[in-house]
């Protein structure tokens with residue numbers, strides 16, 4: 001099997017583990033910068049399929065993290081004007097950037113059906129996950 005397949009398998013496994021072990025993680029996926037384009041491309045994920053497989057930089061929560069290089073915790077998605085809805089069941093979202101050699105190369109995106117579920121501990125845990133993910137990319 002190719003390295004690409006192995007990498008995708010590992011990323012999918014991480015999504016599965018996160019979704020399975022944290023009750024309020026209901027959609028878990030990766031977006032990565034799409035080559036030289038100013039857009040994100042959906043990678044491995046678990047949860048409802050989404051139409052948003054390509055997201056322009058700046059658009060939605062994910063697109064904003066692509067340009068800010070900062071964590072984005074959204075306690076209430078209904079209060080966001082620059083937000084891309086994937087499912088009407090989603091109440092909250094957290095996006096953590098992934099850095100490789102100091103460059104923002106993608107992100108982990110988690111949607112929750114629970115209002116305001118994410119704490120500083122989620123941010124710190126997911127930053128740790130993203131650092132580990134970076135080492136296999």
Ligand code: SME
Nearest residue numbers: 050060061062083084086
């Ligand atoms: N809600 C995201 C879009 C991706 S879906 O959550 C899978 C956003 O506003 O960027």
